[in-house]
Amino acid sequence: MSTITTRLATFNDIPELQKLIALSVRGLSTGYYNQQQIESAIKYIFGVDTQLVTDGTYYVAEIDSVTVGCGGWSKRNTLYGGDQHKEIEDPLLNPEHDAARIRAFFVHPDYARRGVGSYIMKVCETAAQNNGFKSLQLGATLPGVPLYEVMGYNAMENIDQPMPDGVVLPLVKMFKVL
Template sequence: MINLRPVTISDVKDILRIHYAAVHGLATSTFYSQNVLESWSPSPTNERRLKQFHQAIQDNTEIIMVAESTETGIIMGFGSVVPSQQELRAVYVDPTFARRGVGTKIITSLEELAVHHGAHKLHLDASLNAESFYCRHGYSIVERAIHRLNSGIDMECIKMSKELHLH
């Protein structure tokens, strides 16, 4: 079983570990160069990254949810949304727990939270390897584009969007 809950400061190391594992996993590395992967997700112990996540949690500008196993308490994935900007930031699942409905549970929850906070639509810059996941969840391709990482390195992405409706 999967429990979804808001992120806490004590989850940051797990989130960075999951982000690194997901980004550097086999599926992603077939689409992007090592240079892009390292820029997108540096080491999970990178101090700047730790500070960024701590700041995001404290600022409360984006809603970050974690999915944890009800049996073990292990964090299996996370996602974030910024309702005020109608932006889905991310859905990442630890490759160990891939294809078990974790990502679906996260994205469904984030969409419901976005609607609850007044968003009627969500947009995102999806990585090439995640295109099919977002398409399966009702997102449409707007255009193929370039996403500039914080490091200044460009990576190919797919701009996608979805109209949100109350269920």
């Protein structure tokens, strides 16, 4: 396999990333979520959070100039969800006592389990640490939990996230000390 590279996402990347996110969720969530949960989550929760793009903390992963994944970290309070999942700009976190957030990780199904997610994770962890954060927190999808556990994250609590159509999406809040 060719080398994985990352670059900061731009607003021009958003349409392609939205397609990647839907492909990722549909391709990698089967067996963890039912079809109704998958489609509702794509509509109401999963997507690009443009605040991460604005903050310069969201990355595009590429192999041979092909977009194969995306993910980021945040110095803001929101734990998960794209623009459609929040209504206001997030307040900033204090690195002295708050955990940075790991956010919006998605890998193209054709490139799953090839190191793309862990590569982006290392980029994000390093960036958060370079910005003074001593710990990280994330809201994991069920298919993401195994990756995050291997990366040293520990489950804190299970979250049942209700969506506007009445469907509930199980997530796991996880934590890691850097």
